[in-house]
Amino acid sequence: MKELLKELCMTDGISGDEKAVRDLIISKIKLVCDYHIDNLGNLICFKKGKKTPKKKLMICAHMDEVGLIVTSVRSDGTLTFGCVGGIDPAVIIGRQVRIGEKRISGVVGSTAVHNLSKEQREKAPTADSLYIDIGAADKSEAESCVSLGDPVYFDSEFTELGSHRVKAKAIDDRAGCAMMIKLLHESLEYDTYFVFNVQEEIGLRGSAVSAFSVAPSFAIVLEATTAADIDGVTGEKRVCELDGGPVVSFMDNRTIYDKELYHLAFDIATCQTKTMIAGGNDAGAIHISGNGVRTIAISVPCRYLHSPSCVIDMTDLQSSYKLVKILARRIPEL
Amino acid sequence: MDIKQTVIALSEVSGTSGNEEAAAQLALSMLRQYTPDASVVNGNVIGRFGVHTDGLPSLVLDAHIDQIGFVVTYITDEGFVKVGSVGGIDRRLLPAQPVIIHGNQNIKGVICSVPPHLSHGSSEVLSIEDVAIDTGMSKSELEQFISIGDSITFDVSCRQLIGSRITGGALDDRCGIASVLRALELLAGAKTAYNVTVVFSTQEEVGERGAKIGAFTVSPDIALAVDVSFAYAIGENERNCGYLGKGPMIGISPSLSREISDKLIETAKKASVPYQLEVMSGLTSTNADRYSVNREGAKTCTVSIPLRNMHTPVEVIDLSDIETTAQLLAAFIKEG
Numbered sequence: 001m002k003e004l005l006k007e008l009c010m011t012d013g014i015s016g017d018e019k020a021v022r023d024l025i026i027s028k029i030k031l032v033c034d035y036h037i038d039n040l041g042n043l044i045c046f047k048k049g050k051k052t053p054k055k056k057l058m059i060c061a062h063m064d065e066v067g068l069i070v071t072s073v074r075s076d077g078t079l080t081f082g083c084v085g086g087i088d089p090a091v092i093i094g095r096q097v098r099i100g101e102k103r104i105s106g107v108v109g110s111t112a113v114h115n116l117s118k119e120q121r122e123k124a125p126t127a128d129s130l131y132i133d134i135g136a137a138d139k140s141e142a143e144s145c146v147s148l149g150d151p152v153y154f155d156s157e158f159t160e161l162g163s164h165r166v167k168a169k170a171i172d173d174r175a176g177c178a179m180m181i182k183l184l185h186e187s188l189e190y191d192t193y194f195v196f197n198v199q200e201e202i203g204l205r206g207s208a209v210s211a212f213s214v215a216p217s218f219a220i221v222l223e224a225t226t227a228a229d230i231d232g233v234t235g236e237k238r239v240c241e242l243d244g245g246p247v248v249s250f251m252d253n254r255t256i257y258d259k260e261l262y263h264l265a266f267d268i269a270t271c272q273t274k275t276m277i278a279g280g281n282d283a284g285a286i287h288i289s290g291n292g293v294r295t296i297a298i299s300v301p302c303r304y305l306h307s308p309s310c311v312i313d314m315t316d317l318q319s320s321y322k323l324v325k326i327l328a329r330r331i332p333e334l
Numbered sequence: 335m336d337i338k339q340t341v342i343a344l345s346e347v348s349g350t351s352g353n354e355e356a357a358a359q360l361a362l363s364m365l366r367q368y369t370p371d372a373s374v375v376n377g378n379v380i381g382r383f384g385v386h387t388d389g390l391p392s393l394v395l396d397a398h399i400d401q402i403g404f405v406v407t408y409i410t411d412e413g414f415v416k417v418g419s420v421g422g423i424d425r426r427l428l429p430a431q432p433v434i435i436h437g438n439q440n441i442k443g444v445i446c447s448v449p450p451h452l453s454h455g456s457s458e459v460l461s462i463e464d465v466a467i468d469t470g471m472s473k474s475e476l477e478q479f480i481s482i483g484d485s486i487t488f489d490v491s492c493r494q495l496i497g498s499r500i501t502g503g504a505l506d507d508r509c510g511i512a513s514v515l516r517a518l519e520l521l522a523g524a525k526t527a528y529n530v531t532v533v534f535s536t537q538e539e540v541g542e543r544g545a546k547i548g549a550f551t552v553s554p555d556i557a558l559a560v561d562v563s564f565a566y567a568i569g570e571n572e573r574n575c576g577y578l579g580k581g582p583m584i585g586i587s588p589s590l591s592r593e594i595s596d597k598l599i600e601t602a603k604k605a606s607v608p609y610q611l612e613v614m615s616g617l618t619s620t621n622a623d624r625y626s627v628n629r630e631g632a633k634t635c636t637v638s639i640p641l642r643n644m645h646t647p648v649e650v651i652d653l654s655d656i657e658t659t660a661q662l663l664a665a666f667i668k669e670g
Binding site: 076078088090091093094095096104105106107108109110111112113114115116121122123124125129131133134135136137141142145155156157159160161162163164165167226228230231232233239303304305307308309311313 | 410443444458466499
């Protein structure tokens with residue numbers, strides 16, 4: 001699964017520009033299921049199982065990642081940008097980026113620390129004070145290489161840390177995509193819909209549409225979620241822990257989860273839950289879709305979410321996958 | 335020599351202040367093509383160029399070999415690596431930066447970043463005491479590979495930007511080293527007006543300490559500190575900056591020798607090398623400050639390559655400035 005995750009993370013796809021990721025996923029699953037692409041770009045797959053359940057089950061993950069988008073070219077050849085999804089400017093400043101299909105290299109620079117006042121050195125940057133430098137001498141040189149609306153990605157390597165952790169961009173939510181691709185290759189007990197959604201990071205938009213068209217009774221949302229088990233953070237503020245197994249939430253900012261499904265997960269496997277009410281994911285759109293959908297979210301704990309350097313433990317990805325595989329058999333029997 | 339390849343190779347080797355060995359060895363191997371007897375003397379790489387003739391004034395071409403970074407100060411029970419800073423670090427850009435800890439093998443890690451739900455969107459910047467590195471390893475695993483005192487650099491590779499510009503880490507001052515090497519190549523076989531010695535000095539970023547002893551060892555009459563200076567970019571004060579691609583910045587300052595500044599300007603004009611002036615009002619915060627007051631004193635000037643985003647993992651230079659800086663240095667040394 002590590003190689004698959006690497007391939008997915010190194011492919012670029014901000015919200016609204018998921019084509020490359022979708023094409024990669026299609027290349028991996030086209031022989032094992034039926035699929036179609038809807039008007040928004042969601043990839044909706046259906047795989048026959050041994051039995052057809054009375055109530056439909058949908059498993060989903062989102063294809064898009066956070067990034068930037070070019071909003072203007074200034075007279076000096078630098079680019080202004082907007083943030084696509086929630087990104088802390090502290091993880092944008094001082095980074096290499098690449099722009100558009102041609103993967104033009106650029107940097108997000110900053111005033112040299114030597115030239116900052118004492119107060120300025122202690123003040124976190126704001127996104128609108130930052131810009132992208134692609135080395136262009138002026139506006140026309142820049143415009144020959146990039147266009148307004150071009151997506152901008154973090155130029156971040158996939159790196160193994162220690163014996164079973166990895167660092168990459170876009171683990172949120174290529175980790176979920178990786179689990180679904182793997183599960184699509186297994187033989188299933190029950191017919192299952194697998195949906196790869198677009199536009200999660202800008203407000204759970206793809207899932208609102210795909211949940212309506214699939215109209216499931218049950219949904220399993222696969223995600224990566226904030227782990228803050230880092231130095232100096234104690235107690236409930238750690239939220240969840242790497243190497244602590246799948247994260248199953250009872251509640252976040254967008255969803256109060258189905259209690260029976262929540263307890264089922266804990267009955268099946270060693271899980272953890274989040275110790276703060278924080279974040280939200282496609283479950284927020286799915287559980288209130290149509291007549292309502294009984295929904296559970298299974299997340300891989302992930303440090304430094306929405307940064308170029310997301311870190312997860314591969315053991316959590318494996319244990320989350322095992323849990324999902326069992327849930328796909330157990331939920332239709334409820 | 336291929337300037338781009340040279341500067342990229344130099345920029346991607348590690349050498350924080352006090353831990354310059356790897357960078358110094360690479361620079362030494364490059365320097366030996368032009369000064370075969372070059373060696374490392376108390377950390378500094380020193381090489382005498384060509385045949386030194388009695389009666390000629392002596393001149394040092396200095397560029398510093400060290401770079402900013404961090405040093406391991408402690409490993410927590412949970413396996414996080416705590417650090418001290420080496421040189422001027424911009425702490426605003428540290429969250430989630432990838433780094434390499436140079437232990438008995440290179441260990442990659444990420445600087446911990448407090449997620450937004452804990453910072454509540456506050457605009458506080460990490461203090462250096464709060465910086466911790468996540469390596470994915472436990473304390474006992476880590477202790478097999480790293481020790482307190484090991485150096486840490488940003489994990490960054492160079493990238494080509496549009497035209498002749500590149501980005502990378504440690505271009506400050508590896509582009510100065512590349513420029514000095516290129517000047518020696520231009521001078522190969524030529525008669526020089528000075529007895530030239532090259533010093534690639536250590537510990538500039540923590541207060542020009544390598545240059546202090548290097549200057550004493552070589553004892554030059556004239557010293558040119560080949561370093562970087564601020565290139566104009568958004569957020570910088572334009573009147574204190576040079577521009578990328580417009581040639582070396584010749585220093586003028588009460589602490590520098592106006593005679594040498596003027597000679598450099600004259601040389602640039604004569605040789606049709608583009609140049610810019612960098613006027614400072616006191617000390618230069620470069621190795622020039624050490625050479626000028628060495629022993630009985632030396633006539634000293636700065637020759638600086640314009641660079642954006644100094645001391646970040648995304649420094650930007652224009653390769654043409656390395657070439658024109660080398661041309662200026664070579665012409666100056668030839669003509670006298």
